[in-house]
Amino acid sequence: MAAKKKVITKDEIVSLYMDHVLEKDQKPKSVYHFAKENDFTEADFYSFFGTLEGLEKEIFRLFFENTVNLLHTNEEYQQYDMKNKMLSFYFTFFEVLTANRSYVLQTLKADRNPLKNFVQLTTLRESFKNYVSEILTDDYRLEQEKFQKFQEKAVQESAWLQLMLTIKFWMEDESAGFEKTDIFIEKSVNASFELMNVAPMNHLIDFGKFLFKEKIHSRQ
Structure with missing residues (x-):
């Protein structure tokens, strides 16, 4: 049985976004790329943010x-x-x-x-x-x-x-x-x-x- 995927929080998404900007010196190309890179779904993102x-x-x-x-x-x-x-x-x-x-x-x-x-x-x-x-x-x-x-x-x-x-x-x-x-x-x-x-x-x-x-x- 597959392990249940961890539920990501709003604060975690914020932290991941800030880390991405600082480490890569640029913003994510899209919500899709940002979510995939950090192992959460677009639906997770859109539950907190529209864009x-x-x-x-x-x-x-x-x-x-x-x-x-x-x-x-x-x-x-x-x-x-x-x-x-x-x-x-x-x-x-x-x-x-x-x-x-x-x-x-x-x-x-x-x-x-x-x-x-x-x-x-x-x-x-x-x-x-x-x-x-x-x-x-x-x-x-x-x-x-x-x-x-x-x-x-x-x-x-x-x-x-x-x-x-x-x-x-x-x-x-x-x-x-x-x-x-x-x-x-x-x-x-x-x-x-x-x-x-x-x-x-x-x-x-x-x-x-x-x-x-x-x-x-x-x-x-």
Whole structure:
């Protein structure tokens, strides 16, 4: 009687894919070749991923997921304000990336067109934007409710741009222990939260409402 074939897990497929990219300096030609080479079926692959490109995107999302899981093992994290939560995320996320630096550099530099490489980060982008929305506190939220949705989207997009710039800086960082990236993170996050100070914006909105009302009254 033939031995029952081992059931492969999602994490094992991810690990095999990363090893393939690093050892062969290229992506698998197809799901068929990738599955056959590693002794599992295409059906096994498709039970977790729709395409190889989907697998690539999932790897970066898993980097994010591992980061958040690590953050929640720290009991003090829940008591942090938004800025310190963001700093904690950055330092932890880049520790995760550094542990997988060879893979990250290989895949994000594979094509001469950076936009094609960074398509892999689209799933990470959605997860990160949701994270930013979750940690957004009233200290950085406009009082005017009708502006809050617009503000939240602006904060999400600016935070994502900042993360992208930090990834680019880290990829080019040649300092020991990537200490320059640590400095970049601290300075850029501090600067972004200074810009997010909503008190002046609330005052400007109140002033604008005052001017609008005065203009309406003057016409009556």
